[in-house]
Amino acid sequence: MRQHFCILLSALVLVVGSVAGCGAALDTSAVTTGGASLNPQPRENLRDGGSLTTAITEVSPQWNTFHADGSAYTLALWRWYNPNLAYFSPDGEYSPNPDYLTDVRTEIVDGDTVVTYSINPQAFFNDGTPIDYRAFVETWRTSRGIDDRYIVSSTDGYSQIASVTRGLDDRQAVVRFDGVYAWPDGLFNLVLHPKAASPDTYNKGYVTNPHAEWGAGPYTIASYDPNAGTVVFERNPKWWGKPGKLDRRVFRQLESQAALNAFQNGEIDVAGVATKDARARVLTMNGIDIRTAASPQQALLALNLDAPILADRIVREAVMTAIDRETLARIRFTGLDYTEELPGSLSLYPFQPGYRDNLAGVVSYDPDRASRLLDQTGWRSGDDGIRTKDGARLSLTLPNIGDDTTTANLSRALQAILGKVGIDLVVTQRPSSDFSTVVVNKEFDLFMMGFASSDPFGMAYFCQIWCSDSQFNPAGAGTPELDGQIEAMAQIGDPTAQIAAGNRVEQEAFRQYSNLPLFNGPAMVAVKEGLANYGAGQFYIGPIEDIGWEK
Template sequence: MIRWWRLIAAIAMTVACVSGCGAAVDTGAVKTEGASLNLQPRENLKDGGSLTTAITEVSPQWNTFHADATLYTLALWRWYNPVLAYFSPEGEYSPNPDFLTDVRTETVDQKTVVTYTLNPRAYFNDGTPIDYRAFVETWRTSRGVDDRYIASSTDGYNQIASITRGVDDRQAVVRFDGVYAWPDGLFNVVLHPKATAPDVYNKGYVRQPHPEWGAGPYTIGSYDADNGTVVFERNPKWWGRPGKLDRRVFRQMESQAALNAFQNGEIDATGVAAKDARARVLTMNGIDIRTAASPQQALLVLNLDAPILSDRTVRQAVFTAIDRETLARIRFTGLNYTEELPGSLSLYPFQPGYEDNLAAVVSYDPAKAAELLEGAGWRAGDDGVRSKDGKRLSLVLPNVGDDTTSLNLSRALQAILGKVGIDLVVQQRPSADFSAVIVNKEFDLFMMGFSSSDPFGMAYFCQVWCSDSQFNPAGAGSPELDARIEAMSRIGDPMAQIAAGNRIERDAFAQFSNLPLFNGPAMVAVKEDLANYGAGQFYVGPIEDIGWEK
């Protein structure tokens, strides 16, 4: 599943709910092979204490399955709702035995069948058994058949033919309508059956987290919607190993406020994947900077509904004029980090099957960009800005939030496009405007990003490229491309599907709607004795084991 986030959040405040280690010293080029984990067994941890961190946004929508949910919704959801699966840093799936005692995947009559056997001790906090009904209701609301449900993702769920009771209520048998390539990406979190009436699903979680419908080592102790503060405490109804922490606190903060709070000892960890932030924490004692490859994409989106950008040739010229190397250099200044420019919005360079699908479509060539604009009738005026039929080639780029690196990127892009006669107006907007910018399409160009919550990127190809997807703010796509994506999603062999997806993505990039910019590292500064927390790539592990070393 992918989740949009603001670009400034990617730059300064990425904090994965896992662990890592390092040292607050500058030791040369940053390495991101795998995760940097400070995994500690429970016997090495104290009982008690609290962990407080910043979060970019406490979304009003607490239902992680809803289309308005974000990366931050999921981060909070996992602290008080059933998490049925764990993932290694590399993305290897394993069931959480507190909820699932067995998961068996088979191919029967050319159809994938997955049998989930649930722990008989597993109950929601209100006393409802966690059984096959939770699987049925999660599928029913996520499959995309009933448009009363505003679902974030239907991928995979729309290929399930049936879910039935197994040997008893504590077994769910999931039958697909063919061979499905990515079954480990489904049912890693589930909905309470009481949350699945349309009005409740869409509106019932707005500013209402419903801890009674959750389950796990922690539950919500308090929630201040106005100030963006959430406190989790141990769940007295939990049947598994108790959480090591007494309290887990999230505080909504802008990036600079979070950095100040970390330096003042008010919070225990903060993202530092930006020059100024990293430089400030390097002078601190008693901390680690924990670093890993980041399963996140930063990209530039063009609004195809904007009159000037409705012309494909103009869009091609814009992308051809952009020096991504310079933007990446600005982004990673002061981090001692470099990476190859990304060429896919489906997979990351460290994943099997990744290909640079952008290279064959567009490359930096300002002379060609100028030629394209000339051919489209845009002529340079006395001030260097092009115009056509009395209209200037002027485009608006909103810059959301107060992050310095984000503003530097916006200004650099302004200068880059100015060299070929494009007037880019950088419009400063507050962080709270992010959703309005996207939903209302209040942009010509916009830098933003998304995060992958599991390693099955090709499963979510449609979210980025299908014409009717809410994750496609550019408005790109076509019925023909939609049909090809649907056919690709039906390929049962994972590597064969990835190969087909790579071919389609090259054609999708030729719409000149989305331009990958960089991925970047996850860098998290933490107090050095914090265990099982930090930068972990795809890692999802037991939250009850996060805590402080003895």
């Protein structure tokens, strides 16, 4: 599910979210990523009213964030009109949202992790249905992976639950795991309305239909235009908590350049500026802040194992060995005065405890070796420098999503890098709105994309990237043997021990040569001055009703 795991992102200029920390003044010095940055303010410092308008890369037709076709953008919209049962600090510390949960108690009972959720008796879905243990039951039942009629994005954690039952009354849910589970705080942070729990409704009912009546929270949907890609939220009259400070929250589907133009013209209030050109454009503006933090997001190159040429593991190894990641990182961070060591994990980030470079010893840049590997597989250099085999050219396609200049530069650089070893990389241009189509239909040989983590429990979601039957595995990698190792790792109840085991398994997973980490990068957003409780803040998830404008 999208509330807690690595989330698909379009291209490499990653999603802007509402996150927390200290405000950052506009300057032209080197980018730093210590802590979080959002101009935190108490409610009494905010005026009632106003609107917040931001760009979004894609308004996905699939509004069900639990569904495999959802994306980071699905989740960003979902959070504005559905129950958010948990908050996270910037460094990933969990706390229940008291508007929904009055108490969460975790204990070990007879060798099993048992979590008891006491639900606020004021909590109701917008259609009048109580938010009670039934929502927990249906969230578990649809996400546990037993019924393959549900096209679920993630079964991680839910597949290890033995039972979800009624507690002392309907407003208490008791979740019992089969053994000790390491990451219980990553589950049930969002819940599904019981009316959405039939397979047909789960899979198809949310397609171009947000079902605001099945939501709950400070805001609800005022309008949704699937053609224009515009979503407007307004205060929810059925909300029992503190009212939202904003009158309206607006999302507009815009390409990167259009979003920057709209920000400069005052049409939107926030713009992502974690690229050279974008940052340079906003540095000339008055009345804005640039807010920066370390980013729990990963850019990677996925290789489609279903593509005939890439079905050969040695060819995939050659492709990865030929790629100069340092050059790609320099292009990505040009103009930001920012550097980082090359990432070596798709599970944890360098700023997290337990992180290890699991790519080391598996892939390193060596174009001469890449050429030898291609020779070994029968791909011989042709007169034009492109390799051929049995009359076919060694030609691969890479869709370039959106109109961001940095992403286009990266695509061209990758094209040149692979060309040096005789690989013809054909870059095709696709609009941002095609992102889900490209991923779901696997319309690529190579694809630069991103993952975003919405909580710090990366090892809990290892299966999403690497399991052979995962709906969230764009490369199509995985083997029964690796699946077994992942399952055994997931059973380890001690978090530190599970991370150590996960690092060993991830190194083995990288030997499939299916996913190549490229870089992480900073989160950088430009915002109009006075916007509070919004910006860049690592794992932060907080009360959306407290986002607003200073008095």
